Amino acid sequence: MLLQYxxxxxxxxxxxxxxxxxxxxxxxxVSNMDALKLYTKNMDVTFRFPELHNxxxxxxxxxxGELIVTDEKGHPDFEAMMARFHSRKAxxxxxxxxxxxxxxxxxxxxxxxxxxxxxxxxxxxxxTKYYSRMRVMNGSAVQFFELVKSAGLEGIxxxxxxxLYQTRIRPCDPGSKAIRSWAWQKVINYDYADxxxxxxxxxxxxxxxxxxxxxxxxxxxSIKLGITAQHRKAVWPRxxxxxxxxxxxxxxxxxxxxxxxxxxxxxxxxxMRLPVLEAVIG
Numbered sequence: 001m002l003l004q005y006x007x008x009x010x011x012x013x014x015x016x017x018x019x020x021x022x023x024x025x026x027x028x029x030v031s032n033m034d035a036l037k038l039y040t041k042n043m044d045v046t047f048r049f050p051e052l053h054n055x056x057x058x059x060x061x062x063x064x065g066e067l068i069v070t071d072e073k074g075h076p077d078f079e080a081m082m083a084r085f086h087s088r089k090a091x092x093x094x095x096x097x098x099x100x101x102x103x104x105x106x107x108x109x110x111x112x113x114x115x116x117x118x119x120x121x122x123x124x125x126x127x128t129k130y131y132s133r134m135r136v137m138n139g140s141a142v143q144f145f146e147l148v149k150s151a152g153l154e155g156i157x158x159x160x161x162x163x164l165y166q167t168r169i170r171p172c173d174p175g176s177k178a179i180r181s182w183a184w185q186k187v188i189n190y191d192y193a194d195x196x197x198x199x200x201x202x203x204x205x206x207x208x209x210x211x212x213x214x215x216x217x218x219x220x221x222s223i224k225l226g227i228t229a230q231h232r233k234a235v236w237p238r239x240x241x242x243x244x245x246x247x248x249x250x251x252x253x254x255x256x257x258x259x260x261x262x263x264x265x266x267x268x269x270x271x272m273r274l275p276v277l278e279a280v281i282g
Contacts, residue, residue, distance in 0.1 A: 001064075001167050002178045003157060003186040011145040011187045017158045019141035020134050022186055023097055024076040024154040024264075025068035026085060030096060032061050033103070041178065048085065052096055056126035060106030063125065064165075065098035065134070075153060079267055098125055099134035099157075102165060110165035117165070145187055154264065155188040190262040193272075194281065195220060196255035200239060205232065208250060209259065209275065217255055218270070226261075226277030234280060258282065 006012070011019070029039040032055050038046045046053075049067070057063065069080040069092040077092075084092040101121040102110050109117055118136070125133050137144050137156075145156050163183035198217055199208035206224045210217035235257050242253040258281040264273045 001165050001184060002180045003184045004180050004182050006158065006185040006187045009187055009190070011141045011156060011158065013140050013142055016160050016162070017141070017185075018161060019137045019144050020099065020157050020159070021137070021148065021153065022155040022157045022188075023066040023068050023134075024078045025066045025081045025097075028065060028067040028096060029102075030055055030057070030063045030065070030098070031103075032057050032059055045085075048088065049094060050088075051094060051130050056128050056131055057124055058105045060103060061101065061124060062103040063096075063098040063121070064100040064102055065096055067094055067096050069094055075151070078273075095130055095132060097132050097134050100165065101125075110167070113162040113164065114159060115161045145189075149189045153189060155186055158185045158187065159183065188264070190276075191265060192260065192262050192278070195259055195261055195272075195275075197235065197239070197253065197257040197259060198255055199250045199252040201250055202246075203249075207259075208252070209261070209272070210255065212255070220266075221271035221275070223259075223261060223272075223275040223277055225275070231277065231280055 027041055030052065031037040031039065036046065036053055036055065037044060038049055038052060067081065068076040069084055071077040071080065080092045084090045084094055098121060100114070101117050101124060102108070104120050104124060109120060121133060125131060127133060141156065141158055148156055160183040163181065166179045166181055168179060193211070195209040195211055196217065197207050198210045198219070200206065201222070204224070205227050206222050207227065208222050209220050211220055238256050239253050242256045243251055244254055245252040260278040260281055261275040262278055263275040267273055
């Protein structure tokens with residue numbers, strides 16, 4: 001079961017919904033059925049995380065949650081999480097944060113209201129160094145989101161107390177699909193920036209972007225999300241007249257177009273993380 005983006009990416013207060021922190025990590029299912037299995041959305045990753053091989057849950061229990069690595073401030077660090085995902089030699093300590101329970105001691109509980117599933121999760125999961133449980137936030141989701149923004153965290157999740165767990169997905173089955181439901185919504189703490197287009201891909205709808213700084217252009221990576229056919233049509237004539245070079249993958253242009261983008265911060269390399277086009281300024 002996946003999250004929808006909240007309308008206009010805005011939090012809301014409603015008695016039918018509660019809020020919790022959105023953790024910046026990797027979605028993970030911990031299945032302790034006949035044998036322990038760890039699944040991402042499309043991969044069996046049991047062998048990658050031996051730290052999780054003795055889960056503090058009963059046989060017949062499946063948990064849904066987020067696998068994270070935290071930085072020195074205790075904030076989830078997605079880049080560190082990916083480093084640990086790709087190599088057990090990485091020294092980052094992982095932690096699995098459960099936010100739902102799908103099977104409880106052999107019984108399928110996905111048809112129970114979320115409020116009841118959370119009660120079962122609290123009674124079933126014993127928190128340890130590697131296993132923890134997501135907390136529900138009381139009070140205003142709008143005010144909570146402002147605190148999350150001021151702390152530089154990823155965002156919040158809003159879920160209906162009575163929501164059932166909807167899914168068609170089967171672990172490691174590429175033919176199955178997860179379900180996005182308005183009963184679960186996310187509000188992202190985006191950063192915004194004005195950048196310039198410095199090139200475009202030859203085979204995909206992808207633009208290279210950069211930031212003017214001290215008389216030169218600092219490369220920020222590329223952008224794919226949010227680029228519509230209308231955007232491409234609007235910029236194409238001037239981009240074509242501004243070509244200054246190319247390689248096998250990209251055509252490079254003079255920075256004649258400025259764009260407004262939203263993004264989720266920067267990688268340590270300086271590349272912008274998940275930029276989304278908001279507008280072509282001109």
